[in-house]
């Protein structure tokens with residue numbers, strides 16, 4: 001019996017894996033783990049379905065130049081080939097001719113060593129990861145406003161004790177189902193839930209107040225709320241004076257956002273906006289949480305900053321059971337960005353252009369600080385540059401199915417095809433792996449040990465329950481195997497606990513300080529919250545009680561203004577397209593589409609009966625969605641729960657991202673997955 005965590009989302013629900021006979025593995029509850037109290041969603045309960053699956057990769061594959069087909073190879077042949085090609089490409093085209101793409105599903109140890117592989121063994125500046133698509137706008141806003149980015153600055157269960165919880169663009173009843181019980185308990189206590197979403201989701205069904213804006217207008221909503229709060233004298237002036245800077249400018253900037261103007265822009269009635277402001281003004285404790293609906297926009301960072309301003313104006317950040325937080329997405333979305341996979345960061349959440357940070361990390365790695373490359377390109381910019389003149393000629397991908405999940409995916413697939421060498425490490429032959437020159441089969445969660453950092457900043461332990469299938473190696477082995485073949489003399493431990501100890505040293509003194517965390521402590525304490533700088537430090541479940549992580553300890557109120565979505569509807573593309581998730585599928589679907597116990601109903605197009613009537617399509621009939629990038633034909637799902645001017649497509653199947661565009665947020669470089677202009681026809 002092994003206590004571990006679900007392989008999927010950032011809730012990282014605790015679960016027990018029980019061996020049954022020689023090969024089978026059963027998922028059981030782990031009631032003592034506090035984040036989910038033994039509850040799991042159906043993805044968690046069925047997670048062992050990929051073990052022993054006939055499509056599980058169990059041997060390296062190398063593309064035969066004669067036939068163009070992938071063929072089985074030995075590990076030595078595959079790694080020798082990759083290292084030789086990388087070396088010759090770098091010799092001919094320079095260090096940055098090789099790029100690395102990581103994932104927020106990787107353990108901290110893997111993410112850390114992938115960053116070290118890029119910076120030390122390859123010497124390339126080009127590494128980024130799919131977390132850039134996940135919550136980088138909230139990260140950027142958190143850094144600007146609070147001086148630190150930790151998704152939730154408090155344990156998730158704290159929201160049960162708040163008085164008003166505002167969920168901006170989160171469908172947690174379907175994306176983190178066990179967390180929905182907090183909403184139910186909050187309401188049983190008499191608290192109120194507000195949900196803001198262009199679709200009335202199962203989460204919105206739990207709301208006391210539901211606002212249904214045009215996609216991409218959460219920013220003006222926040223400006224309008226703050227306008228009303230200020231007009232009502234509901235700003236906590238003492239708090240604002242003592243704990244923030246910049247509020248006067250923000251106050252002036254919202255003066256012109258009266259409710260009728262907000263209504264014209266967002267489609268949310270002035271009365272509904274007033275109802276929200278009244279609810280907030282009368283509450284002792286308010287918690288605002290954003291998720292991808294608010295963040296995946298070309299103004300995602302500004303939108304989050306606007307909602308942080310609301311929370312600060314009400315005096316909530318740092319107060320018990322109140323404040324602002326972002327609901328991170330991937331299993332290790334939080335830790336994945338703290339330890340060096342992001343193009344501008346070094347381990348411990350250090351910035352790569354900070355000389356002191358470079359010196360510290362170079363010291364731990366035993367290299368000269370000058371040898372470390374500088375800042376690279378963000379995820380989409382990196383993919384966009386592949387195979388171009390002067391761009392990278394080789395790409396290593398660990399834990400992302402880019403072909404399905406990147407925006408403007410047809411273009412991205414063309415860029416991948418233009419490479420001299422594509423290497424993909426994965427568990428299954430994902431759509432991206434199927435394009436690779438070399439595919440490396442790796443272990444999956446139940447077969448390995450390592451740490452993950454959940455959405456609360458709680459560092460937890462994934463523990464091995466079974467031996468991996470023969471022929472499969474861990475990403476740690478792949479990274480170490482490549483590093484030594486590339487001639488690196490730096491340490492690339494393959495033992496996860498040893499890797500974690502090195503990571504902890506590298507993070508020491510950084511914002512995300514793991515120096516006092518050990519596997520034993522995690523086991524004994526149900527996880528440890530960072531920062532935890534020493535063995536005798538208790539960890540930090542709650543941030544900001546006394547001060548923010550800025551140089552002067554005050555939060556920054558940042559002025560932001562509404563520009564609007566990068567692509568607006570017009571005569572040719574008259575509706576808004578938004579994208580997102582369904583309960584039973586995970587991400588690009590590489591894993592969950594293969595699990596037979598989960599429904600496989602393919603992509604669909606959700607649209608309102610009024611729009612359906614206009615285009616002449618009935619429920620279940622095929623409908624065609626087109627954008628300036630591409631086209632998708634899929635069955636219509638006619639529902640009254642979506643705005644009549646908006647269509648929704650889940651991105652778990654090939655298709656949604658043929659439609660999305662590549663507008664990026666200027667500060668976080670996050671793509672605007674959540675809104676573009678589209679046309680619909682029967």
Ligand SMILES: Nc1nc2c(c(=O)[nH]1)N[C@H]1C(S)=C(S)[C@@H](COP(=O)(O)OP(=O)(O)OC[C@H]3O[C@@H](n4cnc5c(=O)[nH]c(N)nc54)[C@H](O)[C@@H]3O)O[C@H]1N2
Pocket residue numbers: 009010134168169170171172174175176196197198199201214215216217218291292293294328329330331578579580581582583584585586587588648674675
């Ligand atoms: N079932 C399931 N759960 C998951 C995942 C999964 O793939 N499947 N993935 C995990 C990951 S990595 C992530 S990032 C999280 C994401 O978790 P969520 O952010 O909850 O998921 P999404 O479905 O992407 O988006 C949430 C909602 O945003 C709404 N929305 C769209 N446009 C807008 C807008 O302009 N404004 C507002 N306010 N709302 C808008 C959508 O209608 C949708 O209901 O889920 C995690 N959990």
Ligand SMILES: Nc1nc2c(c(=O)[nH]1)N[C@H]1C(S)=C(S)[C@@H](COP(=O)(O)OP(=O)(O)OC[C@H]3O[C@@H](n4cnc5c(=O)[nH]c(N)nc54)[C@H](O)[C@@H]3O)O[C@H]1N2
Pocket residue numbers: 103104105106107130131133134135292296329330397398399400401402404405406407425426427428430442443444445475579580581586587588589590591651656657660673674
């Ligand atoms: N249109 C649209 N597009 C989106 C989004 C959206 O809302 N709308 N959301 C975005 C968001 S928030 C995210 S997080 C991304 C996610 O999109 P992806 O990056 O594609 O995420 P996954 O499907 O989880 O891909 C992970 C891959 O890694 C493999 N894998 C699992 N574990 C391991 C491991 O330990 N090692 C290795 N090497 N491989 C492993 C899996 O089999 C899978 O193929 O999609 C983004 N794309």
Ligand code: SF4
Pocket residue numbers: 006007008009010011012013036039040041042043044045175176177178
């Ligand atoms: S909510 Fe997330 S972590 Fe929990 S069982 Fe479902 S997918 Fe797994």
Ligand SMILES: [Mo]
Pocket residue numbers: 133134135329330333
């Ligand atoms: Mo995500």
